[in-house]
Amino acid sequence: MRIVIAPDSFKGSASAVRVCEALAAGWREVRPDDELVELPMADGGEGTLDAFLLAVPGANRMPVRVTGPDGRVVQASWVLLPPTPELPGGTGVVELAETSGLPLMARLDAMNAHTLGFGQAIAAAIDHGVSRLLLGIGGSASTDGGGGVLVALGARLLDAEGLSVLLGGGSLPEVATIDVSRLRSLPEGGALVLSDVTNPLLGASGAADVFGEQKGADAAQRADLEAALASWSRVLSAAGVAADPAAPGAGAAGGTGFGLMAWGARLVSGASAIADAIGLDAALADADLVITGEGRFDAQTDGGKAPAIVAEHARAAHAPIALVAGSLAAEPHGFVSAFALTDLAGSAGAALADAPRWLRAAGEALAVREGHGPE
Incomplete structure (x- = not known):
């Protein structure tokens, strides 16, 4: 499989680059032979x-x-x-x-x-x-x-x-x-x-x-x-x-x-400008799955934040998309899977204390669910 990982930063806990790395590491634990493309996103702020x-x-x-x-x-x-x-x-x-x-x-x-x-x-x-x-x-x-x-x-x-x-x-x-x-x-x-x-x-x-x-x-x-x-x-x-x-x-x-x-x-x-500048559409052309995310997924996300833009481009490319967020404060629609670090860690405090650990766990869980387990 070819997996494109394009999250925003998890503000206060992990940069977009670090989020990409942790999700990719977790996915590889389950499916080491898949092709992973890491494209950290941003919306003009940190990262x-x-x-x-x-x-x-x-x-x-x-x-x-x-x-x-x-x-x-x-x-x-x-x-x-x-x-x-x-x-x-x-x-x-x-x-x-x-x-x-x-x-x-x-x-x-x-x-x-x-x-x-x-x-x-x-x-x-x-x-x-x-x-x-x-x-x-x-x-x-x-x-x-x-x-x-x-x-x-x-x-x-x-x-x-x-x-x-x-x-x-x-x-x-x-x-x-x-x-x-x-x-x-x-x-x-x-x-x-x-x-x-x-x-x-x-x-x-x-x-x-x-x-x-x-x-x-x-x-x-x-x-x-x-x-x-x-x-x-x-x-x-x-x-x-x-x-x-x-x-x-x-x-x-x-x-x-x-x-x-x-x-x-x-x-x-x-x-949108950053997606165009980093070549997101070209990366999505042959993707089997796209993973995006941010620290808090809420009602404001659809107002132009990075995960919404990535999802829009992924759907245009007919690529399924999964969401990983620090917390889910709104119901995610249009995603094949959605994981919250707060659920995986058991609490917001635990998720914030070691975000990379729970991002890796989310990557593993996604690989099991969307990659159909180890090859």
Whole structure:
């Protein structure tokens, strides 16, 4: 049999690469002679760089030092994809989670965290001469509307007296104008923003109200950040560089989607773009089974998260698909098999404590059920 393994990361317990490895190891315990194709997926968040590095021949990791979301130096990287006739400078893939992500914070600071480091990594890719940018924006620590990114790319955020304003969402109300005279241009092939989030910038489903709490903002701070983002939107509109705050995805990564749209980037489904870039359809062409998964399978999965996109492509290729999840919070439909690590381990705590062990167990169970046991 030919088995394609294409999961997302199990956030907090295993990267997509590690999930692939563990599932494959379990399958081989039962069916050692089967062909296993490991294609770790991502949706623009954590693991995006790893997905490209593993799937794209000639992809190279490019080290870069940036300012992290709390001001400390971060040793990060971006990925250079090889050139093509259409993109002679290659494509630069930059992951916000690696440069400005929530785990990089020494302590949560919703009002002052920023995206400067993400912008610095983007600038490094532009300086290298890439022809196109792919920008993954999941996992942000901040709610700064992309202000830090724009500053790193040459913009100046100025107060009423013409002085530079401090970074962070809490400082956005002080921004009276934005000077874009030195703002870097996009590469000739443009920039695609990879995200699975469709929230607008403002309102009850916006960046502050929906995502602020996980970044440490209490109710009062979320209200302040909502007002700050509204002010930021008005400033950009007055400067003639505004995106639509109501656009789907404008609220992604604390409004970083909005800031990047104002720069001229285009938001797309992260998982779909990554599936195309890593050649998922070609891998699925002769697959006897496809295995996908994520840490928590729930009602949001069908909204464009990686397992839903993999399932969509697998069904188009008429390949049966199985699901492995850390937990199942919604009924999975359209899968020939579905396993939850919490069921295999006996509890959520046990599953989280040793996810690779239970992923291997899931791989073995799938091989028995879908591979019809040892040959």
